Amino acid sequence: MEIADLQKLMKDIYYHCDRERGIHKTFVWLVSEIGELANSMRKEDNFEEIEEEFADVLAWTASLANLLNIDLERAIAGKYPGKCPRCNSCPCKCSFR
């Protein structure tokens, strides 16, 4: 699936709710999903729940991006054009991470 398709899918399903809720409350939801991901990672043998929480983090990131008119494909292409944005190398040879 293209990143743009994920963003469109979230727009098709949820934009009417997302717009009504607004940017800041949607950001709170995203943070809540990050917390659920953390919780899922605390348990052993929990692959399915972790996978589901990753889906939710991506989904709410896309919903928030829709509200802010951010094109996630463009964002990635601009910041990570195939190499590390700091050392300009792939694999990264800097101490960025």
Place this chain on the structure above:
Amino acid sequence: MEIADLQKLMKDIYYHCDRERGIHKTFVWLVSEIGELANSMRKEDNFEEIEEEFADVLAWTASLANLLNIDLERAIAGKYPGKCPRCNSCPCKCSFR
């Protein structure tokens, strides 16, 4: 760009660093990027910085997924197969959000 390609790009550039840092510290980095996104949203006329922070949130989500052997494409297809996972409708007709 496919979601799988984003995940592979992060693997190619950063996996050697990500593996050395480990899962929990990488999660802390992801949370830090969520904070930076929040900060960028507080300012007016800040489209470029917001766009960059979205790229970082996606990048660190993909890095963490790589460490946990999560396939993000599979995660999204499993949880959001073209409609809301709760009301099974597109657009969502439930009070999920």
